[in-house]
Amino acid sequence: MTAGTPSPDENGAVVTERAEDAVVLRVTGELDLATAPKLQQKVDTALREAPPAVLVIDLSAVTFLASAGMAVLVAAHRRGGEHTKVRVVAAGRVTLRPLELTKLTTELAVFPTTEQALAG
Amino acid sequence: MARRRQGSGKEGATTVGRQHAPSGVPALRAAVSAVAENASALRHRFDEWASSAELPAELIEVMSLAVYEAMANAVEHACHDREPGDLRLSAAAGEPGRPGRVVVTVEDDGRWRTPDAEPGLRGRGIPLMEALAGVVGIETTDGGTRVEMSWATDAFPGRAG
Numbered sequence: 441m442t443a444g445t446p447s448p449d450e451n452g453a454v455v456t457e458r459a460e461d462a463v464v465l466r467v468t469g470e471l472d473l474a475t476a477p478k479l480q481q482k483v484d485t486a487l488r489e490a491p492p493a494v495l496v497i498d499l500s501a502v503t504f505l506a507s508a509g510m511a512v513l514v515a516a517h518r519r520g521g522e523h524t525k526v527r528v529v530a531a532g533r534v535t536l537r538p539l540e541l542t543k544l545t546t547e548l549a550v551f552p553t554t555e556q557a558l559a560g
Numbered sequence: 561m562a563r564r565r566q567g568s569g570k571e572g573a574t575t576v577g578r579q580h581a582p583s584g585v586p587a588l589r590a591a592v593s594a595v596a597e598n599a600s601a602l603r604h605r606f607d608e609w610a611s612s613a614e615l616p617a618e619l620i621e622v623m624s625l626a627v628y629e630a631m632a633n634a635v636e637h638a639c640h641d642r643e644p645g646d647l648r649l650s651a652a653a654g655e656p657g658r659p660g661r662v663v664v665t666v667e668d669d670g671r672w673r674t675p676d677a678e679p680g681l682r683g684r685g686i687p688l689m690e691a692l693a694g695v696v697g698i699e700t701t702d703g704g705t706r707v708e709m710s711w712a713t714d715a716f717p718g719r720a721g
Contacts, residue, residue, distance in 0.1 A: 451600075473632045474596035504603075506628050507684040533618075538625060541691040542684045 451475055454482040462494040462558055468501045471509030479509065483516045491524045496557045498529040505535045510544055517548055525549070527557040585613040587652035594638035594647035594668055599631040602649055606664075613653045615662065615713060623662065623711060626692035627651075629685040630666035630707040637670025637705060645669030645704070653713055662711045669704040 450468065452475020457464040463486045467479055479497070486495055497513060499505065513528055520526040527549045530536050539545050551557035588609040592598040606627050610620040631647060638644040648667040654660065689696050693709035700706075 470600060472596075472600055472628065473635060474600045504625070504628075506625065506632060507688055508632060510684060534621060537621070538688060542688055 452478050454479050456482055456486065458492075459558065461492050462496065463492045464496040464498055464554060464558070466498045466501065470504040470506075471499070471502050471512075472504060472506040473508040476506075476508040476512050479512050480515075483512060483519075487516070487519055487524060491520075493524065494558065494560070495520060495524050495526045496529060496554060497526065498554050498557070499535045500529055500531055500554070502530075502535050505530075505538050507538070507542070510538060510542060513548055514544065525560070527551055527560070529554050529557050585609065585653065587650060587655075589648075589650045591646050591648045594635050594644040594670065596632070596635050598647060599628065599635050602631060602647070603628045606649065606651060609651055610653075610662075613662075615653065619662075619711060619713075619715065622692050623664065623709075626689045626696075626709055627664055627666065629689045629692075630664075630709070633685050633707070634666060634668035634670065634705065637668055658710065660713050662713055663708065664710070665706060665708045667704060667706045 451470050452472070453468045455466045455468075457466065465479065465482050465486065469475065471479065483495070483497070486492065495516065497516065502509075513526075517526040528539075529551050530539060531552045536545070536550075539548070539550060544550075549557075588606065590602055590605060592602055603624055607620060607624050610623060615623075627649070631649065634647045635644070638647070646667075646669055649664070651662065651664045652658075653662045655663065686696070686698075689707070689709065693711065695710060697708040698705065699708075
C-alpha cells in the first residue's frame, strides 16, 4: 500500500446517526466496488428496523465515487419508496461529477449539506 | 494520426527503445488478480503514475474514475464461476504513435457480462466510461475483454454540464 491510501477498516466506513424520525449515514473515503457492501448493509439496517421518514446518505467525506456506490444509492431510493424519503448529500466535484454524468442528480434528491437534506 | 517521416539519423535514433512521456515518466504496466481490493489499489497506482507524468489534476480525476470503472467491470466478469483471472492495466502518455494522448488499456480474462435483469440499478459503468473518456473501445473475445480509452493530455473531457 502506498502513502495516502486509507486503511481498509476506515475506507468506506459508515457512521449511523439517528435524529428525530431521521437517520443519517455518513460515509468516509472511497465508495467503490470494494466498499459499497458496507453502505448497503447500513442502508438495509436503517430501512428494516422502524424505517425513518427521512434517510440521509451523506457523501461529504467521500473521496471517490464509483458506479458500484451509486447503485447502492439508487437501490436505497427505490426501496425507501413512499415511506422513507432518501436524500443524498454531495457537494464536491468527485461525487457530483459521476452523479451528474449518469443523470442521477435528477433521479435522486441531492443536497449540498446535511442540514438542507434533513430540512428537505 | 502522426505522419511518419524518414528523417535525419538523429531523429531516427530517438525512436528506438523505451517509450517515455514528455515528462520522462515510463509507461505503467501492472497485472494483478481480478478482485475488488486489487482494483482499488491499482487505481491508486494509476493516480500516482498520472501525477508523476504531471498531467492536470482534473484530468487525473476523470481518468481515474473511467479506469476504475473498466477495472470494476473486469472484476465482475472474473468472479462469477471460477477463480479470478488476471486484471491488467497499462497507461502511457505521449507515445510516438499517439502524440499528445494518454492511452489506457484494461484487460481481463473473463467473459463479458450481459446487463443485469433489473434495469437501472447497475449498468452505469460503461455509460460513465464513455462520458468520461469520449472514446472507449471495447473488444471482447473468448479469451477476455480489452478496453482502451484515451484522452488529450491537456483536456478535461469529463467536465459536467
